Amino acid sequence: MDLSTQYLGLTLPSPVVASAGPYNAEVANLLKLEAQGAGAVVLPSVFEEQVQRDQEILDALVDHGAESTGEALSFFPSHITEGFDTARQLTLVEEASKALSIPVIASLNGITDSGWIDYAREFEAAGAAAIELNIFLIPSEPGITGAQVEARYEAVVRAVASAVSIPVAVKIGPYFSSPGAMAQQLVGAGAKGLVLFNRFYQPDINPATLGIEPSLRLSSRHESRLPLLWIGVLAGRVPASLAATTGVETADDVVKFLLAGADVVMTTSAILRHGVEHMGTLVEGLREWLGARGVESPDAIRGRLSHRLIKNPEAYERANYIRVLQGYQRH
Structure with missing residues (x-):
């Protein structure tokens, strides 16, 4: 059975990805x-605030007493002004990319x-x-409009996507007035993938x-x-x-996510909760589910229950809302 999957134009050995986490x-x-079958790994996020804070502390240490004697000017080599956090993360990216045969995805949280x-x-x-x-x-300031927030997201994606040649994915939250329109804007700005959703x-x-x-709190299945x-709505x-x-x-x-149309399925909380072996449990469980139904690859089921392919697309919309509420009341 072939579990290989395309994500961001990259070939992954399986559709199960270890998302960013400690x-x-x-x-x-x-x-x-x-070794447990992960298709790719996402490294912990670099937070620009942390880098800036490290830089501020380092600059203060370097500047303190630097003019006290002539020799003090040579206390610190010039390269020490590089941020601590950035150096560690870059080393992790470099070492992981060399050690692993699966794609290594760097995560960035900037301001x-x-x-x-x-x-x-x-x-x-x-x-x-x-x-x-x-x-x-x-958008904690009451005067910030939804349009301004969306424009900020789009500007960030456009700037990064135009600055690098590797694919860029965007991890966003669900709090937009129209997530579908926002998804289209981000793709138009250069995003090759969308990660749904940020917590x-x-x-x-x-x-x-x-x-x-x-x-x-670690995420649970009901989320x-x-x-x-x-x-399901955006697939295709x-x-x-x-x-x-x-x-x-x-x-x-x-x-479930593959049936809805996901290219890959990411997890962090389950790994933290159950240990690294749980990655193998997820991958082998997927393999067994496909094998029991005579399915040769995830591509054969991907999107089969997406909004655009099912016979009753209202299951994704208001009719489902009404049916669920009335069904519960009858129960």
């Missing part, structure tokens, strides 16, 4: 994921135009097969300490419905690769 920060772990472009170019030079733009933009981690409030606390909906309608993420826990979840 486990992917070590080459040894990436090799284990590859400024120069940050997006500069780091993207550095990742390409380090050997990344593709770049995933993890755009996290919260925006909201903070929590601690009543005891009267403080804001970060909160993180897969939203990306499943939009993968947007000329770009589609990657599903969030709520991928079992091989059945992988199959």
Whole structure:
């Protein structure tokens, strides 16, 4: 059976991808994921704020007392002004790209135009097969309009896509007035793939300490419905690769997303929850599901239950909403 899959113009040995997460920060772990059948790996995101903060601290240390004596000017070599975080991430990209035979995708979460472009170019030079733009933009100012937010996303994608020759995917959230139109705008700006959806981690409030606390919960299967909906709606309608993420826990979840039209299915929480061997469980589970039905490859089922191919496309729309509510009330 051939599980090979095309994603962003790259050939992957399987459609199951290890998405960005802390486990992917070590080459040894990436090799284990590859051995378990991962089709590709996405490295942890580089956050431009972290790089800038490291740079500010380093600059302060270099400048402190630098003019105290003539010799002080030579305390630090010129290359030390390179950011700590960037150097580590570039080393990871370079080492992973050399060690693995599957595509290594670098993830970038920037805040400024120069940050997006500069780091993207550095990742390409380090050997990344593709770049995933993890755009996290919260329009917290009430005066910012939806059109302005969308224009910002489009500008980021256009700038990065025009600055590198490797394919660029965009990981976005679902909070657009028209996700379908937004998807078309991003593809028009140069995105070769869309990753649906980003999980925006909201903070929590601690009543005891009267403080804001970060909160993180691993995704669960019930969260897969939203990306499943939009993968199904966009498949075959947007000329770009589609990657599903969030709520991928079992091989059945992988199959569902493929049936809806996903090119690849990404998971992080399941790996963190169950260990690296779970990647093998997902891949082998997909292989068994296909084999039990005499199907030779994921291509044979991809998109068979997408919006444009099913006989009752209203299942993706308002009729399904009404049917579900009325069915529950009768139950």
